[in-house]
Amino acid sequence: MVPTIVGVILLIFFLFNWVGGDPAMVLAGKISNPEQIANIRKQLGVDLPYWQQLLIFAKQVFTFDFGRSWSTNEEVSRILLTRVGPTLTIMIPVLIITTGLSVLFAIMVAYVRGSLTDRSIMVVCTVAMSISFLVYIIFFQWMFGFILGWFPVQGWSESFWKNLFTYAPLPIMLAVFVGVAPELRLYRSFFLDEINQDYVRTARAKGVPEKSVMLKHVMRNAMIPILTNVGISLPGVFVGSFLLEVFFSIPGLGREIITAVNRSDFPVIKAVTVYLAILTMLINLLVDVMYKYVDPRVSFK
Amino acid sequence: MSAVLSNPPAIPPQESPGLWALAWRRLRQDAVGMASLVVVIFFLLMMAASYTGLIAKDWSKEKGVSYANPSFMAGAENLEAKAMAQKEAAKAPPVDLSDIDPLAPRYKEWEERAAKIAVTEVKRSETLAFGGDKWGRDVLQKVIKGSEVSIFVGLSGAILAVIIGTMLGAAAGYWGGWVNDFLEWFYNIFTSIPYILLILSFAAVAASSGKFGKGIVPIVLILSLTGWTGIYRLMRAEYIKHSNREYVKAAQAIGASNFSRMFVHILPNVSHVSLVQLSQHTVQFIKAEVILSFLGFGVPVDMVSWGTMLAEAQNELVIGKWWQLFAAGASMAVLVTAFSLLTDSLRDALDPKLK
Numbered sequence: 211m212v213p214t215i216v217g218v219i220l221l222i223f224f225l226f227n228w229v230g231g232d233p234a235m236v237l238a239g240k241i242s243n244p245e246q247i248a249n250i251r252k253q254l255g256v257d258l259p260y261w262q263q264l265l266i267f268a269k270q271v272f273t274f275d276f277g278r279s280w281s282t283n284e285e286v287s288r289i290l291l292t293r294v295g296p297t298l299t300i301m302i303p304v305l306i307i308t309t310g311l312s313v314l315f316a317i318m319v320a321y322v323r324g325s326l327t328d329r330s331i332m333v334v335c336t337v338a339m340s341i342s343f344l345v346y347i348i349f350f351q352w353m354f355g356f357i358l359g360w361f362p363v364q365g366w367s368e369s370f371w372k373n374l375f376t377y378a379p380l381p382i383m384l385a386v387f388v389g390v391a392p393e394l395r396l397y398r399s400f401f402l403d404e405i406n407q408d409y410v411r412t413a414r415a416k417g418v419p420e421k422s423v424m425l426k427h428v429m430r431n432a433m434i435p436i437l438t439n440v441g442i443s444l445p446g447v448f449v450g451s452f453l454l455e456v457f458f459s460i461p462g463l464g465r466e467i468i469t470a471v472n473r474s475d476f477p478v479i480k481a482v483t484v485y486l487a488i489l490t491m492l493i494n495l496l497v498d499v500m501y502k503y504v505d506p507r508v509s510f511k
Numbered sequence: 512m513s514a515v516l517s518n519p520p521a522i523p524p525q526e527s528p529g530l531w532a533l534a535w536r537r538l539r540q541d542a543v544g545m546a547s548l549v550v551v552i553f554f555l556l557m558m559a560a561s562y563t564g565l566i567a568k569d570w571s572k573e574k575g576v577s578y579a580n581p582s583f584m585a586g587a588e589n590l591e592a593k594a595m596a597q598k599e600a601a602k603a604p605p606v607d608l609s610d611i612d613p614l615a616p617r618y619k620e621w622e623e624r625a626a627k628i629a630v631t632e633v634k635r636s637e638t639l640a641f642g643g644d645k646w647g648r649d650v651l652q653k654v655i656k657g658s659e660v661s662i663f664v665g666l667s668g669a670i671l672a673v674i675i676g677t678m679l680g681a682a683a684g685y686w687g688g689w690v691n692d693f694l695e696w697f698y699n700i701f702t703s704i705p706y707i708l709l710i711l712s713f714a715a716v717a718a719s720s721g722k723f724g725k726g727i728v729p730i731v732l733i734l735s736l737t738g739w740t741g742i743y744r745l746m747r748a749e750y751i752k753h754s755n756r757e758y759v760k761a762a763q764a765i766g767a768s769n770f771s772r773m774f775v776h777i778l779p780n781v782s783h784v785s786l787v788q789l790s791q792h793t794v795q796f797i798k799a800e801v802i803l804s805f806l807g808f809g810v811p812v813d814m815v816s817w818g819t820m821l822a823e824a825q826n827e828l829v830i831g832k833w834w835q836l837f838a839a840g841a842s843m844a845v846l847v848t849a850f851s852l853l854t855d856s857l858r859d860a861l862d863p864k865l866k
Contacts, residue, residue: 217700225716340847342801344821345840352828445705452707453802468806471711474719483712487704 211491218487223267226476227260254280267480276481281473286481289466296366297462299373300454301447303382308389309440315390316397317424317432320405323398332398335391343388347457350384364459381454396439400432407431433504441497445490449482530783530861537860544856550849554662561659570652570815578832579643581650591645591830642834644823653815654838660816662846664727664734664809665797671735672796673789676742677778683743684750685773694743701740709737710799714808730809734796742788749781783861790854794847801843817843 255266270276276286319328355363361380367373404410405428413423452464459465463482470478528536538544561567576592641651683694701709713733723729753759754777762776797817803809804818812819817839824836 213696214699214703217696218703221700221704222712225712229716229720336851337844337848340851341840341844342798342817342821344801344805344818345836345844348821348825348828348836356829446707449705449708453805456806467708467711471715471718471808474715476715476719479712479715483704483708486708490703490705 211495214491215488218484219268219271220264222480222483223264226480227263227267270481271484276477279470279475279478281470281475286477289478290463290481290485293461293463293466294448295370295462296373296460297448297455297464299370300378300381300385300460300462301451303374303378304385304389304451305440305443305447307382307386308393309436311386312390312393312397313436315394317401317429319394320398320401321424323402323405332395335395338388338391339395343453346388347384347453350387351380351457354380364457366458366460377458377460381451381458381460385451385454393439397432397436400435401428404428404431430504434501437500437504438497441493441500444493445486448486448489530780534783534857534860538856541856541860543852544860547849547852547856550845551853554658554846554849557655558659558662561655562663567652567655567659570656571648573647574649575639575643575647577643577645577647578827578830579639579647581639581642581834591832641838642832644835645827650835650838653820653835654817654842657815657817657820657839658842658846660727660810660814661797661800661818661843662793664730664800664816665793668731668734668738668796668800669789669792671731672738672792673742673785675735676739676788677746677785679739680743680746681750681773681778684747685754685769685777687751691747694747698740698743701737706737710734710803711808713737714803718808725811727810727814730800730803733803734799738792738796742785742792745784745788746781749784750777753777753780787854787858787861790850790857794850794854797843797847797850 255263258266274287278285279289282289315331319331322328351363354360362377365377367377410423410427413427414420418427449464449467452462452468454460455462455465456468467479467482469475470482538548557566576589577595578589578591580589639647639649639651641649641654644650644653679694679697683691704712710733713736714729717723717729717733723732750773754772759772759776762772767776800809800816801818801821804816805822807822809818810816820835820839824839827833828836
């Protein structure tokens with residue numbers, strides 16, 4: 211894990227400080243003289259040799275102090291902390307509902323595998339997956355926001371409960387709608403792998419009720435790959451669905467990243483990327499630990 | 512006993528079909544696979560035709576009125592075009608200032624000069640085959656041109672990603688040891704950063720430095736430089752499996768060099784894996800291109816792709832002009848569905864054990 215963190219720091223440094231070009235040119239704007247540019251370079255520290263810049267960057271990562279945003283002069287740590295809230299307000303319900311629904315549907319579809327219901331649901335999923343997320347957002351925002359007027363078209367407020375019950379439902383619904391199809395397909399294959407195993411036949415042969423075969427025997431074994439998959443998607447929760455945040459004007463982390471990329475605001479992008487990489491590694495570690503509780507056969511060495 | 516062995520039946524010399532011939536035979540049995548292959552080939556032909564200028568050459572010409580109706584709903588009211596026409600008509604005649612205007616004596620001269628330059632007034636039509644966009648461009652031609660750009664970006668990005676992934680995977684799997692350790696470290700770095708953040712970081716750097724080239728080159732590079740990881744992992748596993756096989760040892764015994772063993776002997780035997788990956792990544796990159804172009808990090812503004820069309824479509828839908836959204840969304844959905852089904856069929860055909 212430590213070598214990977216070092217690698218991530220090196221990669222980000224290489225990208226932004228070496229490939230990224232001279233930030234002073236961007237910041238100084240169109241009308242600038244060499245003196246101003248030299249001044250800005252000094253302020254940003256890009257006139258130092260590369261090894262010193264790298265040390266400064268490493269120090270920034272470990273002290274959680276990335277300085278200030280180049281475009282708004284807001285402290286980067288403050289930007290991150292204030293933007294995480296709205297993102298999580300959207301993404302945590304999305305994660306819970308999507309996982310719950312897809313596990314439920316997957317086990318039902320896997321139970322009637324090969325039937326007309328199963329095949330038609332799979333076809334619907336394939337077609338639904340091939341339509342761009344963009345088209346769904348554009349269409350449903352227009353449909354529910356403009357035409358039917360069930361939800362506000364976009365917006366955000368100060369109060370958490372108002373956000374959750376007024377502004378969040380439409381984005382959450384959209385993300386769930388789009389997220390269920392691929393996960394349903396995936397989880398169905400996990401369940402199918404287990405359903406054909408010998409232990410399932412044994413359980414049936416000794417007269418275990420069908421409900422308990424599916425929910426206890428099959429479910430527990432299929433939970434291992436499902437847990438891995440949820441673990442993989444967890445870091446994404448913090449970035450949020452940036453498309454949703456852009457469309458619905460949600461002041462979250464995803465929209466912040468898009469703005470930062472548009473303005474070449476390197477400190478913000480660097481900070482988000484490094485911390486999410488570290489977070490990803492921590493979550494992977496956590497998932498490994500959780501295996502032990504789901505699957506007693508797993509042991510740590 | 513000996514009588515049985517002494518007289519073996521004469522078997523006519525028969526060439527056994529190779530991997531690709533067998534796979535093709537299996538693919539032909541698969542109706543869904545063949546149908547999706549036809550659709551994919553149709554799109555590729557359309558892309559080639561539009562690239563060479565056979566069709567949709569003048570997609571950027573403004574042929575119709577603003578938001579021209581599709582010809583199958585010619586009667587529908589077009590408020591936007593009317594508003595534009597009214598604005599044109601309502602222009603008040605210029606106030607006569609010739610007594611105080613110092614340039615007045617030269618008006619006549621200029622008018623004569625202007626008359627010499629031929630201006631062809633294009634008659635803007637009320638309807639277009641599949642409607643028009645804000646500037647009166649034909650949506651049908653636009654979507655053909657957009658398909659060309661989107662498919663080209665997806666395909667070339669995928670080819671580049673497969674090349675990078677195969678090279679690195681071959682090196683790691685074949686050499687093992689410190690090469691493998693180093694490349695695994697590299698792989699871990701790339702996969703520990705969430706994919707979308709990795710893409711956006713590359714996009715930010717590409718936009719500010721301009722070192723990635725111009726036009727659609729940056730987006731192709733961004734997609735392939737961030738998307739090689741899955742292919743690398745699969746190819747590495749294949750190379751580890753194959754490098755100890757007898758045919759590779761035999762090649763070594765007759766003096767084949769390392770390079771030749773890696774790419775002449777092993778590569779053809781694992782290339783079916785990369786073909787499936789190519790197809791899968793094309794779909795993935797087409798989807799990514801659409802989103803990136805929508806956000807403005809994809810193809811440049813003077814080009815059209817499905818992503819830029821959808822970006823325009825968002826505002827059009829509010830005023831009831833649905834055709835651009837439908838055209839771009841539907842053509843993308845058809846291609847992506849066909850490509851994903853083809854990927855599944857290819858996998859089944861190339862690796863029948865998997866099923």
